[in-house]
Amino acid sequence: MKPLLRLFAVLALLAFAPLAAAQSCSIDTQSLQFGVQQGLPTGQIDMTTTIVVSCPRGIGAIITGYNVCVSIDAGSGSGSTVADRRMSLASPAGSFRYQLYTDGAHSQVFGNTAATGVNVTFPWLDGTPSRSIVVHGRVPANQNGQAVGTYTSQLTVTMYEQGALFGTPASCGNAPAATRTFQASLQLQPSCTITAQPLDFGVYSPTAARDGATNLSVTCTRNGAWSLALDGGSVAGDVNNRRMRLGAGPATINYQLYSNAARTSVWGAAAICPPGVSCLGTGAAQSVPVYGRVPAGQGAKASGTYVDTVTATVTY
Incomplete structure (x- = not known):
């Protein structure tokens, strides 16, 4: 009996001994x-x-x-x-x-x-x-x-x-x-938002060109590249032949939108980075100018307000 008791005592001592192994x-x-x-x-x-x-x-x-x-x-x-x-x-x-x-x-x-x-x-x-x-x-x-x-x-x-x-x-x-x-x-x-202001050409003249300008406001995530496109408008749907219409009738006035102040670069449906603008987001609103022109020589027009709606799309 004594050897068994000693063996049990040894096991009891080992039972809760912490391991020193790795x-x-x-x-x-x-x-x-x-x-x-x-x-x-x-x-x-x-x-x-x-x-x-x-x-x-x-x-x-x-x-x-x-x-x-x-x-x-x-x-x-x-x-x-x-x-x-x-x-x-x-x-x-x-x-x-x-x-x-x-x-x-x-x-x-x-x-x-x-x-x-x-x-x-x-x-x-x-x-x-x-x-x-x-x-x-x-x-x-x-x-x-x-x-x-x-x-x-x-x-x-x-x-x-x-x-x-x-x-x-x-x-x-x-x-x-x-x-x-x-x-x-x-x-x-990146993510971007865009807002727009109307472009007002003022009073039409059949003999003189009328220039106007407005600004778009683009806000994009910082360091996100973006570009901008303008469609052909709700009247003509053609970036090369933009027109404003008087009400729902047939009377229209031709005009064009440009990306530069000299009005030599038509702003079309292909997204671009316009001249003089850093098309890299800053996290704050960036102002983007849009230049317009109503060419001379379109003859007499019925009085009233001529309108076209152009959609600006920012790509990022």
């Missing part, structure tokens, strides 16, 4: 892609990724329990901190704010220490080989002024691990056991 568990990560944002300001974007923690659970290994913690650092984004994580663009320099959370309610920030990360356990005799940790990411709404491009941050995941035979350690400890990296990214694509 790392036994591992982690695997996936990228966090916030997708494509079309123009600004941003809407709120919520996405998730997963960290998988795996520990040995085969025959022989199942008698060991593990306590594992996982943390995530601030990331490589310019100016990023754990409290204010950032994805950045190298050129032109800029960043988007985002945050990582441990919960779906987005209330607990995923920290960079064992105590502020996520804890999982692998009790001894539990044969489940892995645990999945969901990382909840959020890009806050109403961010504005960023340039077109792909914003990224490289994040380092650190695992802390303790194991024990015939038991589960009370904590994961504070010594890093392994690290892995993953990338958070957001692609910003």
